[in-house]
Amino acid sequence: MPITQELTDELIQFLRDYYWEEIGTLAIRFPRDQKSLYVDYGDVYRFDPDVAKDLREQPERMLECFNEALRYCDLPVDVDLTGAHVRIHNLPDSLDVEQVSRHRNIGTMLDIRGQVQKVSAVKPRIQTAVFECQRCGTQTEIPQVGDQLAEPHECSGCERQGPFVLVDTASEWVDHQYARIQQPPERTNGGEGETIDVHLEDDLIREFEAGDRITLTGVLDIETATEKQSRSFDTTVDAQAVVREESDYEDIDVENYHEEIAAIASGEKGDPYELLVDSINPEHKGDEDIKLAIGLQMFGGWSRGGRARGDSHILLLGDPGCGKSTFLQAVDKLAPRSTYASGKGATAAGITAAAVADDFGDSEWGLEAGALVLADGGIACLDEIDKVPEKAVSSMHDALESQKVRVNKAGINATLNSRTALLAAGNPSEGRFDPFQSRAQQIDLGPTLMSRFDLMFMVSDSPDLADDREVIDHMIRSRRAAAKQELGDELTEEERQSVEPAIPAETLRAYVAYAKEEVTPYLPETNSDAREYLREEFLKLRLANEEDQENPVPVTFRQEEAIERLAEASARVRLDDNVSKDDIERALTLVRTSMKQVGIDPETGSFDADVIETGQSQSxxxxxxxxxxxxxxxxxxxxxxxxxxxxxxxxxxxxxxxxxxxxxxxxxxxxxxxxx
Known part of the structure; x- marks a missing residue:
């Protein structure tokens, strides 16, 4: 459809019929507080399917016509909307980042769902350059297209070829920014997700930060060819609209699992906590405490709108070959939102976030998100934490406690969300546990980082004939069952349980997403029994011996917060807003187990919480x-x-x-x- 006055009049009518109140608000707020009118693509389609089709296929010309129609609308206030934008969003189909760079998409309008990996600094970009002839003083306007500054071929006054000087005060400028959007980690099937670079201008700048999940509407373009351009072209996206995701789990269709979730939570299918344990890493035999802890970590406590940390951090430390990494891999697949990273070669940017030298756009520095920021709202799985460099470890302290990552370098001053639960695994400082030293003394992480973990489990490879026989039988059975599954043979009930989770993975993902979105558990004032039980049991942890209260064990109040977080997660498993005494007991059992594993004095064989706090026992x-x-x-x-x-x-x-x-x-x- 050509751009005609008839089309402009039609679009003016559309704006009047569908967006008259919004245009009035824009007119009042323009240009200081608002510069764009967001238009739903579905409204355009309902008004005229042909216009909607042309908008997808000829976006640049059609958006120009929409902007012109906006300027010509009769406004309720006397204001000129020159420079205002109509921004189309909410296309009927959205693409993952890996689907964008295809030849059929070049020049078309697309909706792209992804996560912001990196953003550049904001810089001014010239749109119309005014040049002054140094010979006669005549000024010439040159509209700018592409990345290279275009100068006049000759002066319109004296008709000589310059020299010319740019008159910056008379030229037209716009603020612009580059961003890199990546495939979200949980949708990459392992490895690094594909990325696409995006160019943003005017009021789209600083609409998001690194780590944010967004749906971006834009036009796919190919980069300008050079003199020796190959036949392969790089692509970029010219952003037209940006919408942040309101929910952490918009890609999960919870509606399809409502009945099944309700049945599990109510106990119709058995004890929900046993089902949860049997659904996490079923190929791994034993370690029920670890499985329950990880299950509760996935559900998480209630963060109260970000005012209190609701996420539990868990550390698995043990001898090589004990299956620690399999837990991380299982959670990375099960959690609705997750990242997976290794401590080997990790940097502060790779774990939290940092200002880094740009490799795209025309800026010198950019803000890049790491694993804790990319997993915002989910779980970050960090393997080999003992091999993380000291500088990267220090950057984790604030990110784990306040759940914020602060970057202040190279002119970039930003605070990013890291509302993330950390599941970390590592080896003792000497590779294997020394039975003659305290476990905590063999954790080469430092007391500050250790104190951030709500639970720490020590996994050791100690030979035990009965247990080893059971583990070997389970391994043989699991491998046989996997082979029979691949061949399409029928499994026995025992074989099925060894490889299949009690709650199917997709159901569990929806279960966790629904609970975290809809359930807000806390300890109510009406439940005095539960509150008193929590208080008294915590005091027992604080005191080395109830009969000798002159010898306090230095258990900090962080353990109390850890207990409440885990108890809230336990209530979420039942989809209950009220934390019960049973929830508190379940959390206390895990905390006691964790503290005893770390805080045993190897010389006396008794529990000593000093070992947890300082790495040394009292003896x-x-x-x-x-x-x-x-x-x-x-x-x-x-x-x-x-x-x-x-x-x-x-x-x-x-x-x-x-x-x-x-x-x-x-x-x-x-x-x-x-x-x-």
Missing amino acids: QRTRRKRILAIIEDQQEITVAEIADIIDEEETKIKNDIQSLKNRGQVYELQGQLRAT
Whole structure:
């Protein structure tokens, strides 16, 4: 359809019929507070299918006509809408990022669903350049197209070929920005998702930040050819409209699973918590506590609109070959929103976010989102956390606690959301657990990062004939069942349970999404029994011995918050807004199990929460204080002499002295220990 006055009049009528009130609001707010009128594509189609079709196939010319129609509308206030935009959005079909760069899409209007990986700084871009002839002073206007500045061929006054100088104050400018949109991690089937670069102008700039999920309407274009351009062209998208996702789980059709979810939550199909445990990594035998903890982590506590953290962070630490990574891989597949990263070679940008040098557009720096930001609203799975560089680890502290990532570098000052639960796995500092040292002392993460984890589970490979026989039988059965599934053979009930989750993966994804969107659990004032039970049980954790309350165990109040988060997640499994005493007991059991695994003093075999907070038991600290006092008193003394005085194994004394050396309290010279 050609651009004619008849078409312009038709579009004016459309705007009057469908958007008259919105145009009035725009006229009042233009240009300081609002510059665009968002028009639903469905309204255009209902008005005239031919216009809608031309809008998809000839977007640039049709949008120009829409903008012209907007300027010619009779407005309720006296204002000139020159420079206002009509922005079409909500096309009937949206594409994933990996579907965009196809030849059939070039020059057409598309809806693209994706996640913002990176944004550039905002810079001015010239639209109409005014050049002044240095010989006669005549000014010439040159409309600018493409990325290279176009100058006049000759002066319109003296007809000479310059020289010319740009008159910036007389030229027309617009703010612009580049962004890189990627396929969301959970829809990539592993590996890096495809990306597409997007150009934004005027009021579309800063409409989103790195990590945001968006639906972007734009026109696919090919980059300008160079002198030696190959036959393959890179593509970009000229953005026309941007809409942020309002829900964290818009891509999950929960409606299809409502009845099944309700049946599971109500207990019609069995205990929902047992079903949840049996649905997580069924190929892995045992570790029911870990499976329950991960299940509750997926459901999460209630964040109260971002005012309190609702996400639980879990650390799995253990010997190689114990199946830690299989839990991360299972969650990455099950969680409605997730990312998967490895600590090897990780950077701060790869885990949180950072200002990085641009490799697109014309800016020097851009803001790039890492795994915790990309998983906003879901779970970030971080394998080999023990191999994460120290600089990257320090960037995680604030991201895990406040769930914000702050970037202030190279002129970029931004705060990104990282409302993400972290499921991390790693190995002990020496590769395998040493039974003669505390578990916490073998976690090479630092107490600050360790304190961010609500639960820590130690997975060790200790031979046990009965347990090992059961695990081997399960492994053989699972592998046989997988083979029979591939061949289309019928499975026995036992074989089916070894490979198939109790709750199908798609149902569980919808279950978690529905619970997190619709259920807001908390501990009500009316439930005094549950509140008192939580208070008294937490005080028991705070006190080393109820009969001897002069010896407090330094359990911090972070554990209380962890208990409430897990109890709220437990209530969400039942789709219940009220946290019950059973929910609190379920959470307390997990917290106690976690604390005991980490906080056992290997010398006494008893629980000592100091091990969790400091990596040292009370017996270790007492002995090290005594060793330091002996060295300070004797001035020069050997390890063997200290072992004789204390009447302790020399290996323990060497370990304690090494710790004192690391802290700069003692040093050794020619075999003699001295205090600093």
